[in-house]
Amino acid sequence: MSGIVLLLLAQAASAVDLNVDDRPLVYRVALQETPSRGIAVGYPNQFNYVLDSVSLTPLYIWTGGFLNLDGELKGRGGNPCSIRGARIELNLLRSPLRFGDASREPEDTVFTGYRRKGREAPVFQAEIDGHQVAMRLWSEAKNQVTIEYELAEDRKKGVYFSTAGFTKEAVTPGEGVTWLADDSALTLPVGKRSFRVTLDLTGRKGLMMKKQKITGELLYMQYCSACHSLNGLKMIGPSFKGLWGKTEKVLVKGQSHELVVDAEYIKRSVIDPQHDIVAGYALVPMPSFKAILSAEEVELLIAFIKQGKGQKK
Numbered sequence: 465m466s467g468i469v470l471l472l473l474a475q476a477a478s479a480v481d482l483n484v485d486d487r488p489l490v491y492r493v494a495l496q497e498t499p500s501r502g503i504a505v506g507y508p509n510q511f512n513y514v515l516d517s518v519s520l521t522p523l524y525i526w527t528g529g530f531l532n533l534d535g536e537l538k539g540r541g542g543n544p545c546s547i548r549g550a551r552i553e554l555n556l557l558r559s560p561l562r563f564g565d566a567s568r569e570p571e572d573t574v575f576t577g578y579r580r581k582g583r584e585a586p587v588f589q590a591e592i593d594g595h596q597v598a599m600r601l602w603s604e605a606k607n608q609v610t611i612e613y614e615l616a617e618d619r620k621k622g623v624y625f626s627t628a629g630f631t632k633e634a635v636t637p638g639e640g641v642t643w644l645a646d647d648s649a650l651t652l653p654v655g656k657r658s659f660r661v662t663l664d665l666t667g668r669k670g671l672m673m674k675k676q677k678i679t680g681e682l683l684y685m686q687y688c689s690a691c692h693s694l695n696g697l698k699m700i701g702p703s704f705k706g707l708w709g710k711t712e713k714v715l716v717k718g719q720s721h722e723l724v725v726d727a728e729y730i731k732r733s734v735i736d737p738q739h740d741i742v743a744g745y746a747l748v749p750m751p752s753f754k755a756i757l758s759a760e761e762v763e764l765l766i767a768f769i770k771q772g773k774g775q776k777k
């Protein structure tokens with residue numbers, strides 16, 4: 465039993481932000497408004513981006529904190545998580561790196577994994593129409609990203625990077641990389657294997673993700689539902705069904721008392737659960753949420769317990 469409680473405690477306490485310290489982080493997670501195969505990459509210098517692993521396409525960047533993982537810990541299936549900043553879309557075409565024809569989306573992109581070495585930018589690998597490609601992306605200046613592709617083998621076919629989504633002025637080709645005649649894409653001469661391009665994002669507006677409104681029900685789902693039911697079922701703790709206004713038998717310092725459940729009592733239960741212990745539940749202590757929930761969040765929970773007659777909408 466205590467194992468379960470510890471696990472629940474760890475879960476409640478980790479419902480927070482994921483930060484990057486001195487090495488880049490790669491995190492595969494369901495993110496709001498992002499294709500399901502997004503991979504988030506965070507750098508120590510507060511630069512972050514998301515890559516669509518299905519097509520090896522960088523999707524958006526943001527600066528600041530990395531991820532908020534509350535969504536992953538909420539409910540059973542896990543809700544999408546959010547990024548901690550305003551996202552700036554790259555608006556590149558799907559699979560901007562192309563072989564043989566700049567205007568044709570590759571038929572087959574197989575993501576084969578990624579490599580990480582110390583503080584270096586993580587390298588993502590894929591096979592695009594049969595060609596081995598390694599890609600990394602980083603930022604050296606504000607509003608600027610550099611994408612580099614390494615091509616494993618020599619090839620006869622031309623290789624192209626479609627710059628759709630960017631004006632010509634916003635694109636700086638790397639060494640040896642040249643424009644096609646119609647300026648629609650960059651290309652790399654046969655014999656060269658490293659393809660680098662720097663994209664300028666100045667002037668693009670960052671979009672905040674729609675923030676999920678915090679409600680008492682959400683907080684209940686996240687922090688309390690593991691131990692308290694709404695339908696009368698006894699779990700690790702007593703059910704919240706019919707709790708408000710009920711006369712409760714509790715132990716205060718080992719002494720039996722009776723009290724009426726009100727806002728003060730619920731608040732005390734959340735902040736200082738050992739103060740009064742519900743009769744019959746003395747064996748398993750409830751964890752304190754003093755350091756986890758804000759005063760407003762406690763109020764939302766009190767209102768949720770008060771209005772809830774045990775039925776979930």
Ligand code: HEC
Nearest residue numbers: 472687688691700701702712730733737741742745748750
């Ligand atoms: C790890 C399990 C656990 C979690 C998580 C938990 N509780 Fe409890 N809770 C208990 C136990 C056990 C008791 C009974 C012992 C006691 O009163 O301390 C209890 C008692 C209570 C009581 C008194 C109930 C009564 O019948 O008088 C309230 C109110 C309460 N919890 C609210 C909450 C709220 C709100 C949350 C979420 C923020 C929460 N609890 C999360 C285990 C838990």
